[in-house]
Amino acid sequence: MNYDLIVIGSGPGGYVAAIRASQLGLKTAIVEKESLGGICLNWGCIPTKALLKSAQVFEYINHSADYGITIEGQGKVDFGAVIKRSRNVADGMSKGVQFLMKKNKIDVIMGFGKLKGAGKVEVKAADGTIAEHQAKHIILATGGRSRELPSLKQDGKKVIGYRQAMNLPQQPKSMVVVGSGAIGIEFAYFYNSIGTKVTVVEFLDNIVPLEDEDVSKGLARSLKKQGIEIMTSSTVESVDSTGDLCKVNIKTDKGNVVIEAEVVLSAIGISTNLEGIGLEEVGVKTDKGKVLVDDYYKTNIEGVYAIGDIVKGQALAHVASAEGITCVEKIAGLHVEPINYNNIPGCTYCSPEVASVGYTEKAAKEAGYEIKVGKFPFSASGKASAAGAKDGFVKVIFDAKYGEFLGAHMMGYNVTEMIAEVVAARKLECTGHDIIKTVHPHPTMSEAVMEAAADAYGEVIHL
Structure with missing residues (x-):
């Protein structure tokens, strides 16, 4: 098929770019290897907020007397039902994106997309069949995944990333969360709220280290009051997951300590999905795991653009969406201002x-x-x-x-x-x-x- 635009990746950067392109009259297709909506809708922003809402409701029940309401008996968490609700919310949102694709007459091509020379995209479907499509413009919006450290290799069961953290088969009694950015703190709050013993380990001096110091210190006080143990200026040296409990060896400024926990959650950021998408073959320039682009997301190769987690800027859903709109409007010839990355809001949805x-x-x-x-x-x-x-x-x-x-x-x-x-x-x-x-x-x-x-x-x- 021939298109004006093909977008590879259907996360909040990719699907928003595709819709805006269609609105501007471009014949558009989007390539997705797994589920429409990408990580954000299926395994990130949206389902985590559903988990956090369940935790908030549970906290309301436990503190109902503070509001003059007496509840007979004690509130109990049905962990399976909480997870199921979260998955249902995510599935509903993904179906919403499917509807938007149809409404905007965007072709959805399921499979793994790869650059294949000037204006060409090869898509390998789940059954192994390969099809080639052409487009004047190609936007890469392949996103990111949970980053791994050599000392913190994920096995998906005892040492996990954010994806497994929202779909565990049963609630762990104890958890060590490594990293205190938004992902780490949100999961720490959720699991602590429903009764898991949580320890947060942060390499830097303060939790949520990108925030103002007053916020970092205030949030630490609040989370400690809720029962979360916080270890700053600390590094996970190794994890022994051979026994029933993981033994987490942590280096602190007072020496090494070992903490035992059923599950270790690695929340140390993301790695970009650049492998196997044809960057080297086509000659797209990258640096330190990011695609190099100009202010309007054009790469060094004519007709190839990149947005979202794989380029400079904050790895946030709303940033990817704004970049997708900016990129497409520039392609369509509209007057566009570059995004001001110093005016991007950041949010962490703990309590x-x-x-x-x-x-x-x-x-x-x-x-x-x-x-x-x-x-x-x-x-x-x-x-x-x-x-x-x-x-x-x-x-x-x-x-x-x-x-x-x-x-x-x-x-x-x-x-x-x-x-x-x-x-x-x-x-x-x-x-x-x-x-x-x-x-x-x-x-x-x-x-x-x-x-x-x-x-x-x-x-x-x-x-």
């Missing part, structure tokens, strides 16, 4: 949630800014008190000279739904005083953004 965008306080100082910092704790929020969710805060950072909104860092109930306000404000170049004078509804969690801005300028009312 309390974490959300942030822009400069941390440390990064703003290192960039040479004189800054104004404001902080508003949810303990002073009427809505947070009413919701029984007083843990956390909103922290905002402004340039002292011009009032530029440099960054925001949040920890608390539902803050992942609040961060978009700051992303939009920064996009529109709002100043600190613009935020202060934007009337926020009361009582809401979101008015903490206004209050934090007021605190930065010495105008805060409710502190």
Whole structure:
């Protein structure tokens, strides 16, 4: 078949790019080796949120007395049913993508896609049959997978990655989570909430190390209160999984310790899926596991583009989607602005949630800014008190000279739904005083953004 565009990979980068291309009049096909929606819909963002919601409901039941409600007996986790619900949610979302493909008249080609010379894509189906398709433009959106370390080889049963963590046959009594980024912390919170003994091991000095230091320290305090053991400045040297329990040898600044656990979850990031897709044969340039692209995702080879986890930038679903849209609109000849990677929100969906965008306080100082910092704790929020969710805060950072909104860092109930306000404000170049004078509804969690801005300028009312 001949197409205007073929997209290899149907994750949130690939399928979004395909839909936008179809909207712009391009005859489009998408190649997928497993399930439409990619890792995000099937084994990542979506099913993990379903697991986390089950954990939240269980916590509500266990603390119902705090809200004046008595429940006879004790809440019990049906682990199999929790996993089944998560899989059903993922399956429903994947079917939704199938519908979108049909609605937008996009051809879905199931199989493993590979570049095969100028404008050609070879697709090997599950039954081994091979077909070749042609396109003026080809977008690579092959995503990533759980990264492995030599000291932490995954066997899929006792030493696992995120994919196995959301589909275990039974709930483990104990778990060591290696890595405290979003994936590690979300699974640590989920399993701890339903009764698994969890230890988090982090190589760096703070958990969620990309976040502002106040958030990292605040979240560590909260998770420790919930019963999660946290070991920072620590490295897993080896794992002996030959016995009934894994023996995890951990190097700390006070010497080596051995922790036993039923399961070890490796959550140390992702590796890009670049193998076997024809990059070397066609001559597409890569560096350190990433495809080299320009600001509009064009590679060094005419007609070949790359987006998502396999290129520079944050490995996040919403980043991949934005890149796919930007890439396709540029191909179609529209006027497009390059993505500002310093205005990408990051979210971690544990409880309390974490959300942030822009400069941390440390990064703003290192960039040479004189800054104004404001902080508003949810303990002073009427809505947070009413919701029984007083843990956390909103922290905002402004340039002292011009009032530029440099960054925001949040920890608390539902803050992942609040961060978009700051992303939009920064996009529109709002100043600190613009935020202060934007009337926020009361009582809401979101008015903490206004209050934090007021605190930065010495105008805060409710502190």
